[in-house]
Amino acid sequence: xxxxxxxxxxxxxxxxxxxxxxxxxxxxxxxxxxxxxxxxxxxxxxxxxxxxxxxxxxxxxxxxxxxxxxxxxxxxxxxxxxxxxxxxxxxxxxxxxxxxxxxxxxxxxxxxxxxxxxxxxxxxxxxxxxxxxxxxxxxxxxxxxxxxxxxxxxxxxxxxxxxxxxxxxxxxxxxxxxxxxxxxxxxxxxxxxxxxxxxxxxxxxxxxxxxxxxxxxxxxxxxxxxxxxxxxxxxxxxxxxxxxxxxxxxxxxxxxxxxxxxxxxxxxxxxxxxxxxxxxxxxxxxxxxxxxxxxx
Amino acid sequence: xxxxxxxxxxxxxxxxxxxxxxxxxxxxxxxxxxxxxxxxxxxxxxxxxxxxxxxxxxxxxxxxxxxxxxxxxxxxxxxxxxxxxxxxxxxxxxxxxxxxxxxxxxxxxxxxxxxxxxxxxxxxxxxxxxxxxxxxxxxxxxxxxxxxxxxxxxxxxxxxxxxxxxxxxxxxxxxxxxxxxxxxxxxxxxx
Numbered sequence: 001x002x003x004x005x006x007x008x009x010x011x012x013x014x015x016x017x018x019x020x021x022x023x024x025x026x027x028x029x030x031x032x033x034x035x036x037x038x039x040x041x042x043x044x045x046x047x048x049x050x051x052x053x054x055x056x057x058x059x060x061x062x063x064x065x066x067x068x069x070x071x072x073x074x075x076x077x078x079x080x081x082x083x084x085x086x087x088x089x090x091x092x093x094x095x096x097x098x099x100x101x102x103x104x105x106x107x108x109x110x111x112x113x114x115x116x117x118x119x120x121x122x123x124x125x126x127x128x129x130x131x132x133x134x135x136x137x138x139x140x141x142x143x144x145x146x147x148x149x150x151x152x153x154x155x156x157x158x159x160x161x162x163x164x165x166x167x168x169x170x171x172x173x174x175x176x177x178x179x180x181x182x183x184x185x186x187x188x189x190x191x192x193x194x195x196x197x198x199x200x201x202x203x204x205x206x207x208x209x210x211x212x213x214x215x216x217x218x219x220x221x222x223x224x225x226x227x228x229x230x231x232x233x234x235x236x237x238x239x240x241x242x243x244x245x246x247x248x249x250x251x252x253x254x255x256x257x258x259x260x261x262x263x264x265x266x267x268x269x270x271x272x273x274x275x276x277x278x279x280x281x282x283x284x285x286x287x288x289x290x291x292x293x294x295x296x
Numbered sequence: 297x298x299x300x301x302x303x304x305x306x307x308x309x310x311x312x313x314x315x316x317x318x319x320x321x322x323x324x325x326x327x328x329x330x331x332x333x334x335x336x337x338x339x340x341x342x343x344x345x346x347x348x349x350x351x352x353x354x355x356x357x358x359x360x361x362x363x364x365x366x367x368x369x370x371x372x373x374x375x376x377x378x379x380x381x382x383x384x385x386x387x388x389x390x391x392x393x394x395x396x397x398x399x400x401x402x403x404x405x406x407x408x409x410x411x412x413x414x415x416x417x418x419x420x421x422x423x424x425x426x427x428x429x430x431x432x433x434x435x436x437x438x439x440x441x442x443x444x445x446x447x448x449x450x451x452x453x454x455x456x457x458x459x460x461x462x463x464x465x466x467x468x469x470x471x472x473x474x475x476x477x478x479x480x481x482x483x484x485x486x487x
Contacts, residue, residue, distance in 0.1 A: 020342050020431060260350055
């Protein structure tokens with residue numbers, strides 16, 4: 001019986017893993033040693049990449065999918081899910097990541113885009129995809145392409161939370177407004193957002209995105225994590241914020257404990273003590289490249 | 297019927313929704329004080345290593361073990377099953393479980409995410425099959441003599457009961473079908 005009814009790579013199974021990652025911290029790591037530190041600190045998953053965003057920003061050049069050897073090395077040392085990034089539109093990189101059995105593919109603006117008009121057709125894959133979004137229209141276009149998890153983009157590699165807050169407020173604010181719209185207004189919302197009408201209608205009914213929404217880009221402290229969770233993120237991605245700080249392990253752990261107890265300020269105060277310096281931050285005005293502008 | 301749902305990490309809100317629909321009162325449990333108010337407990341899916349770390353940092357591990365030793369009914373799904381098992385293979389060496397049900401499990405025993413699946417199977421005592429969602433699910437490798445196997449997929453146990461402890465390797469909170477939770481509430485509150 002089960003051989004007939006068993007199905008892999010379904011939307012439920014793909015979105016299901018995102019459900020399991022809620023209330024957790026996904027950490028960027030560049031080698032097995034960092035992956036181990038992340039798992040020890042309570043990360044729910046690691047994102048394997050060659051350079052953390054702040055180094056990509058500093059070094060410039062073309063940022064690509066990681067070396068498969070490095071991804072396999074990380075898969076060997078941790079038991080938690082391993083995610084990896086493919087360039088926007090680079091479906092061949094995504095195919096390779098699927099062949100490597102990564103647990104989630106991040107079609108990411110942190111890498112240099114491979115296609116200036118098209119994102120990957122994510123329905124064609126069994127591996128689930130997470131995509132970034134700066135506003136609700138972008139989120140819904142990614143979902144219509146098959147993304148099973150959305151992360152607000154923020155501005156990666158800056159240690160500055162301001163863009164993450166802007167993107168979260170934009171997405172969640174529009175969701176709240178749509179729940180108040182009447183039927184006729186939903187057509188206009190779909191037009192304005194450049195998003196499929198059925199997804200807009202679904203939001204009007206449920207009051208939430210059809211897939212989980214996490215936050216990325218600029219989280220450097222437990223307080224940052226608490227802020228975005230209180231704004232409505234369901235989990236956080238931390239990139240440069242951990243391994244570019246003074247003392248990564250305790251900071252990683254403090255952010256994990258914060259995401260569980262994000263409404264408990266006394267608890268966040270307790271875990272924030274004595275963490276040393278956070279990563280150096282960047283003002284938005286000083287940036288040459290805005291990674292969040294990548295994606296269409 | 298106050299049912300605690302361990303809310304350290306994972307799919308706890310989904311469980312709360314199913315319990316509410318069945319007329320129970322779900323309470324999110326993050327601290328030992330939260331635990332005092334509950335008459336039964338759900339340990340949800342998520343990452344068992346993360347939850348295990350947070351059980352220690354929250355101070356919940358000892359009081360929760362104590363309540364279970366006193367007969368607190370518990371439903372554990374996926375990571376929850378791992379945390380309630382006796383022995384866990386392919387986990388972290390420092391990972392500790394409650395040994396609340398006499399089974400051994402292999403973590404991620406079905407493989408990585410691309411091997412995650414949905415399947416339908418009969419459940420002892422339920423009319424009609426249950427549609428289960430298995431996400432990086434554990435495989436039950438040993439079942440003790442006092443454990444009742446309520447469902448299997450391809451001969452592997454996927455739903456087991458011992459006393460008032462019920463565990464599943466699948467995610468009953470993801471199927472839009474409350475019958476497993478209903479079964480748990482019967483188990484917990486019928487006596």
